[in-house]
Amino acid sequence: MNEATPSQYSEEFEVNMGPQHPSTHGVLRLMLRMNGENIVRATPYIGYLHRAIEKICENRTYAQCIPLLDRFEYVTSMASEEVFVLATERLAAVEVPERAEYLRVIMLEFNRIASHLIFLGTFSLDLGAITPFLYCLREREQIMDLFEMTSGQRLTYNYIRVGGVAYDIPEDFLPLARKFVDTFQHRIDDYEAILTQNPIFLARTKNVGIISKDIAVNYAASGPVLRASGVKWDLRRDDPYSIYDRFKFDIPTGTVGDTWDRYMVRVQEMRQSNEIVRQALDQLPQGDYKTKMKAVFKPPVGECYARIENARGEMGCHIISDGSTKPYRVKLRGGSFCHTQLIPAIAPGMMIADLVATFASLDVILPEVDR
């Protein structure tokens, strides 16, 4: 092999990463300008999964929008239903029965746990650890079973409806859910035993992909990414919706904003979500699970922006009603959109392997970016 002179090393070249790449979590294309091993510039190209959900919603009734929105952020479909339903209910001032609110919170928090499990699994897979992925999917399967026995679906639930939820929980649900909640905290200890203090894991994540507080806020990062950078901001507490003010839970934050912090924040959040589910199961009242709605649902003229704390940060839905059966305009906002936009800001100077770890820690879901 010829000996290379330093000038040859410093020649810049471009590497195309994606759209089909195991660590881009869907179809994201990154154009990387490299100097040797180091990234000089990263340019994301999105839109491969653009399905024009916002446009299609304009031609559907409110009820018909909900199953479509399951495809907006399919890893936490419950949240994408909730945000749309929340905005619609605020528009039309619909009262939701107590029991329905509790069922929603149980489902939303279970879904958050399921989503964080997917994150933990694929994140460690990207770093080369295969075992946590298998463990995580094992627990996620139990949550999927609970969803399936309630809504009939494992991924796209169509469960949260305007005025309540679609079905009451079946008899087996409560004992199984309690069993899950009781065992899950020990499962998290298992994951942590494999990862948290693992030297290889630490070497790959500590001080990698640091997102400072300023960058996080300026680029409108939200959810675990924002909290890992040290901003204590959680919409469940800071802009309360549904009945989240009735539960006690902590908001875990990081200090540095590196990949390890983002991992840790999510692990802690799973514990907190587990506690919220436990409290909700304890307090679950009897009663109706949905209000009786008119056969033809027409919210009054108006507009509303609702936002909720999803596993991937602030999920927002802006609905404009012209008083007809179909929304005039639906705008969807997902946390992943802003997190993808962060990449050009933080990638310069990184190595590709670190970019893979950092991108995995942002937990981006591409259907949420492209809509």
Next chain:
Amino acid sequence: MADHDSILKLLTERFPGKVSALELTPAQTAVSVEAASIVELFTFLVESADLKMNYLSTITGIDRTDHIEIVYFVSSLEHKHMLTIKTKVDRIGGKIESIQHIIPAANWFEREVWELYGVDFVNHPDLRRFLLPDDWDQGNPMLRDWDGRDFIRMPEVQ
């Protein structure tokens, strides 16, 4: 933490004639602003110690058939208040100043509105095709009169 009335009072007094309070249903803190003053307004929102609104949730467009409305949702993580800002631009050839040099998050939000509604964001550094295919030539699909129900795009096979 500034409440609904004091935010509106502060802004309408600071920008007389340019910013006016908006009544929306259901009630929310909202102002409308002239398109020409958008940069001025955002500079104030970010720098004012009472407001510190530097967290931009999203920017969206609405086709009102005679004009396009651009809506900004901005909030403050410190003071925990939120503001909806609305402005109007022309439906064809509408122009508005970009705010991405004040809040970087606006970059992609504006790019999306530019692509889907055809609103030109002046001084935006990167208005390239975004969600739509690179060779898209079918206009701005989020306009109300754009009907995509009979639109089938076939890939070119060679």
